[in-house]
Amino acid sequence: MAFWIASSPHNHQQSETSALMRLVIYAAIPGIFAQWYFFGWGNLIHILLAVITAIVAEFTVLSLRNKKITTQLFDGSAILTAVLLGISLPALAPWWITIIGSFFAIVVVKQLYGGLGHNPFNPAMAAYVMLLISFPLQMTQWQPPLSLLAMDIQLTDTLAVIFTGYTPQGYSVEQIRTHIDGFTMATPLDTVKTNITLGLTVVESMQAPTIGKHFGVGWEWINAGFLLGGIFLLFKKAIQWTTPFSFLLSLFICSFIGFIISPDSSTSTMFHWFTGATMLGAFFILTDPVSGATSVKGRLIFGALAGLLVYLIRKFGGYPDAIAFAVLLCNMAAPLIDQYTRPRTYGHKLGVKK
């Protein structure tokens, strides 16, 4: 007989943050699948490791902070962070890299700042950058696509490499990375960068085996996979179109301008779109609402800034890929962007805002 008192509105579209997070994780599946297909089990193992670490870390911190554990632990945000981190790490990186990275992402970047919604930086990217700076060697040991490897590595081999550093046959990561022809392979972006410093033109470096037919063996498909996932998210209205749109557009325009100015030393626009972590960044990382801008205008600016930074770092910076750095820089700029893109409240004249 008790009457139920609730605050208006009594209706709700029944969306939930956790559902949103789950949706994003699901959307990453095509990309992860492509990764598995071209690079083997490495990233899957890392994703798993990262998720387990993240849950343990989240649980620990939440209990320390006396928070409601059940709702927050499974709100999906920690898992999503872990998944994204796992995706971004080199496939054959040692296990402790993931553990450290995941722990750092959850405990330091997220919870120490106040938990979900309060972290100024994208936890996955912040952890990635931390790892890259702290462990540059391990973090740059990119595994070439399976098809280019001299040997065939199976799940057990990958596991062994990740946990011991050597395959059961005794090969080291360096050896695995060696091409059939006897040279160490890098990512397409790395390749191009190295080649350009060596004085080769972009067209010449495009002949490199890592790049293959299009923009890099495997990488184009991985990016295509994340693009697919992103479109799914857009369709589901789980993410806003604004950030990916402005980011990709900005990257396109920057690379186009670069290409026009010096075609020999600049890669094509499509190369920029489909190598590295471009699509992952566009749809899964920059769209992280917590560390991004909130208004439509703000998001457009946010994405455009990220595109510009990615291009600049890729072209002039010391590191081959730039998504993580660009995202962190944009995260820093987000509050400022928000501040200056406040919408004009209904009935308030432009310019009279305090």
Place this chain on the structure above:
Amino acid sequence: MESVIERIQRGNFWQFHGGIHPPEQKFLTCTKPIASAQIPEQLIIPIRQHIGQAGDLIVKVGDKVLKGQELSASDTPMSLPIHAPTSGTITAIKSMAIPHPSGLSETCVILTPDGEDTWKQRHICPDFQLLSKAKILEKIANAGISGMGGAGFPTQVKVSTLAKIDYLIINAAECEPYITADDLLIQEHSPTILDGIKIVDHLLNPKNILIGIEDNKTKAIDALKKATADIDHIQVCVIPTKYPSGGEKQLIQILTGQEVPSGVLPSSLGIVMQNVATCFAIADAVINDTPLIKRVVTVSGQALEKPQNVWALIGTPVGFLTSQCGYNNSKNRHLIMGGPMMGFSLPHDQIPVIKSTNCILAPSEIEIASPFSSTSSKEVECIRCGQCADVCPAQLLPQELQWSAKAKDQPQLSKLNLFDCIECGACAYVCPSQIPLVHYYRVAKAEIRQQKLLDIKAEKAKVRFEARKQRLEREKIARAEKHKKAAEARKARMNAGTTAAKSEKSAVADALARVKAKKAQASINANTTDSSTESTAENAMAKNTAENTAEAVTQVDQIDESKSQVANAIARAKAKKLAQKNQAQIDSLDTLQDNESTSSLTSSQAAPVVIDKKAKIAAAIAKAKAKKRQAEPVSNSANTQADHIQASVIEANNVEATTEILKPEVHAKETAIDEKAHQAKDITSSGKINNSAEASENKQQSKPQPASQNDTLNLDRKAKIAAAVAKAKAKKLAEKSQQGSDATSSTIESNQASELTSQANIAANTVANKKARVAAAIAKAKAKKLAASSDKSSTSE
């Protein structure tokens, strides 16, 4: 302006920012006719059902009322009357829960219907055009019509605006899910609604009338189009369905593209909006003389067997309506008054329907599982997804508002324009973190309002405190000023340099001179006439032994207040002694002067107090003796003199009692009397002459005594009493016997004395200074005392 109409005719509307599309659920009720009103067992009619003040109740418990009879009367435009929805008896007037989000209680009239439903006398007006505008407005006001769309703003205030109206907008949007009350009302009563629109048209004379209606009400649109087909300036605007297009500001933006500035009424833009149901009520009131006593209420929700629209009498308990619609008693009951977006939960089902109630929602649990209930909050942290900002029709930043609200950062909240939030609930509807945003805003708004009230209170208290402080300060200053003035006056009196002092001094000198002159006359015949003016008095003084007195006065100039008192006393004493020794005893005076700061001070000052009584007696005796002598039958002139004395005394007393101004005169007269008295005594015994002369001398000298200020009245009175007593005695004695004395000489003396008196009077009058006068009065009193005391002392000597 024309382009607005053209745009509308093209069906091209503006858009407001944001908005959502919650499930409409209107199909539950939109096809069923409105059920007719049933009379419940009891009606609970809150006396205030609108924004504004309640009217004054004009019925009492036990009254029988007819349907439509006024229960309260309004006196201001913002107060509206309420009416009896049916005939019956007022059984109680008490505080009951009213429909309010926070479950407030307010005075309600409880009406027990008699079932007859007998109407009061009504005057049908078939053609409202015949009525004056004022009459129509009066009818609308008397019918108690307030906005029926939700807010409940008094209608006659809205329709009596003097602003030039471009657009009259009829709000038929009804954007809230579930609600179909307006829809059905239009379907069934479009002619009456049109009448209402015409009445408002007649009142406001707008250029255009726009009827805004969402495109999901096809039947109502048809009905409206048909009804308005032949009226040119009425446009039926079919707008896209989007919540909250029925908000006043949103509908104005959709139809005219204008934004109502924050904190301003739409009428300032030349726009007035009326709800369709209000139009219906206006028509009913003006044409049928029917006050607002019933309305259409949508009773909907899947917890009901037959959700439908019903005509409900104002005051009908909600429970009556839900049972009428087949409410299955589920365990976890949830009743919402209003729609699912902006309605509020009811604490129980005995809440009455009021003028602005458009919907009662009884949802099943699955249907509306409100995420914002008090018991099952699934709220998680805001993830800054920005969806709330995207849907906010007021273009606010709900997520930032929410943070500030949680942090109770009131300045930031006002900066984010919290008060522009229309509480539409769109933000909370979309929020994936299921944060009850609107709840936070309500609380924050209430807190800010509360804070403002406190601020105002504090401000008032502060102002009051400041005022008090200022007043006290002023009083303090005034007091200090008074004290200063008094002190100055005192000083001035002491001080020979100032005119006041001079005059005072001159008065002293006068008196002294007078006394001396008199003495001189008594012995040799001095130039008494000259002593009337200051200089002559001083000359006289200089000539005589008063030299010493003058010296004393000079001394007074140089020393401070207290010392001057001492000096006075000394001077007095000196004068006394001198008088006793019959003038010119300079040596002894010097001695006294030497002793001024020691023994003489105490003795001479204490003497008056101690010997007061005795002195008075002595003085009285002296006077009496004088009278006796004067009353001697041997000399007629002496008699006359005595009469004169008496008369003057009486006069003096009277004058003294009435006005202060005359005091110097009075004093002078009294002095004269005293003098006469001792002059008379002179004749009898030489010792007495000395005494009385001395007394009068002392009298004059005591004038500057500042201490007398405080006891002015006292002394005055005492002096008067003493004088009166003395006189009375004198009379008696005079009547009784006589002593061998020279009556003639006494008469002569008396005459001379009276001459002196008049001179003294003149002198006193020249002293126009009020202070001097006061001082004179005081001095007079003192003088008497001193006279007495000196008398006494001399006697004891």
